[in-house]
Amino acid sequence: MSFVDFPFLKYLANTVDIILVWYVIYKIFTIIRGTKAVQLLNGIFVILIIKMLSDYFQLQTLGWMxxxxxxxxxxxxxxxxQGELRRALEQLGRGKFFSRSVVQEHELQQQLVESIVKAVDYMAKRRIGxxxxxxxxxxxxxYIETGIALDSKISSELLINIFIPNTPLHDGAVIIQKTNIAAAACYLPLSESPFISKELGTRHRAALGISEVTDSLTVVVSEETGSISITKNGDLHRELKLDAFRDMLSSALITPSTKQTTTSKWSWKGKKNE
Known part of the structure; x- marks a missing residue:
C-alpha cells in the first residue's frame, strides 16, 4: 500500500505542494522587487500573451518567432x-531565503541607526544645527505636510546636506517614516510646559513639543555647542556621548529581540542649545 492509496493524505500533500510553490514564487518576487528584473518580467508576460494570441488566430510567422x-x-x-539568481542562491546557502523578510527588516533598522549616528557625529563636530x-x-x-516632501531613502550624506546652513531645507525638522526621509523643513509644535528650563533654545523646545503629542523620537544637534540631545515621551536627555546616543537609538528603533539597552538617565539640565 502506497502513500497515494490514502485520499486524505494525497489531498493534504497536494495542498502543501501548492502552498510551497506559491510561497517560493512570493519569495522570488520579494527578491527581485525594486530591481530591473520587474520590468523584464513584464516583457516576458507580453511575449507569452502574443504567443497565445498568434496561436489562437493562426498567425504562423509571428507564432514561429x-x-x-x-x-x-x-x-x-x-x-x-544573473545578479538576482546569485543573490537568491547566496541567501539559500546562508539559510536566509525563507527568513529574508525578518533579516531584511533588521538590516534596514540597523542601517537607519547607523546613518543617523554618522550624520549626527559629522554635524556635532562642526556645530551644524x-x-x-x-x-x-x-x-x-x-507635520509632514508643513514641510517639503522628499520621500527619499535615508543616508547620512543626504541628512548632512539638508542641514548645511543657508540651504533651502536646513531650517526646520526632517521627519523620517520607517527608513525613508518623508519631508524636510517641517514645523513642529513648541513645548509650552512651565517646567522647561529657560536655557533651552527653539530646536529643543520643538523637539520636546513633538514628543509631548506623539511617541516619536527626536534628535537635536546644537548649533551653539555641537551637543547631541534626544527627546522621547516628553523627556529630554542632553549632551550625549556618541556611544550613548547610538545605544538610545538602537534601543528605540531596533526590534526588541536585537535591540541594545542603555543605562543613561533622562535629564533636563545643561547649557543652552538652539
Whole structure:
C-alpha cells in the first residue's frame, strides 16, 4: 500500500505542494522587487500573451518567432537575471531565503541607526544645527505636510546636506517614516510646559513639543555647542556621548529581540542649545 492509496493524505500533500510553490514564487518576487528584473518580467508576460494570441488566430510567422524567443528564453533569463539568481542562491546557502523578510527588516533598522549616528557625529563636530524626528506608532502626516516632501531613502550624506546652513531645507525638522526621509523643513509644535528650563533654545523646545503629542523620537544637534540631545515621551536627555546616543537609538528603533539597552538617565539640565 502506497502513500497515494490514502485520499486524505494525497489531498493534504497536494495542498502543501501548492502552498510551497506559491510561497517560493512570493519569495522570488520579494527578491527581485525594486530591481530591473520587474520590468523584464513584464516583457516576458507580453511575449507569452502574443504567443497565445498568434496561436489562437493562426498567425504562423509571428507564432514561429515567439516560439524561438521562448525556446531560447531560458538561457537569456540566466544571463539577464544573473545578479538576482546569485543573490537568491547566496541567501539559500546562508539559510536566509525563507527568513529574508525578518533579516531584511533588521538590516534596514540597523542601517537607519547607523546613518543617523554618522550624520549626527559629522554635524556635532562642526556645530551644524539639526532637528530629526523619527515617526513610530503615532502618525505624523499633519507635520509632514508643513514641510517639503522628499520621500527619499535615508543616508547620512543626504541628512548632512539638508542641514548645511543657508540651504533651502536646513531650517526646520526632517521627519523620517520607517527608513525613508518623508519631508524636510517641517514645523513642529513648541513645548509650552512651565517646567522647561529657560536655557533651552527653539530646536529643543520643538523637539520636546513633538514628543509631548506623539511617541516619536527626536534628535537635536546644537548649533551653539555641537551637543547631541534626544527627546522621547516628553523627556529630554542632553549632551550625549556618541556611544550613548547610538545605544538610545538602537534601543528605540531596533526590534526588541536585537535591540541594545542603555543605562543613561533622562535629564533636563545643561547649557543652552538652539
Amino acid at each position: 515567439m516560439q524561438q524567443v521562448i525556446q531560447w528564453g531560458a538561457l537569456a533569463l540566466i544571463i539577464i537575471f 539639526a532637528l530629526i524626528t523619527i515617526e513610530r506608532e503615532t502618525g505624523m502626516s499633519d
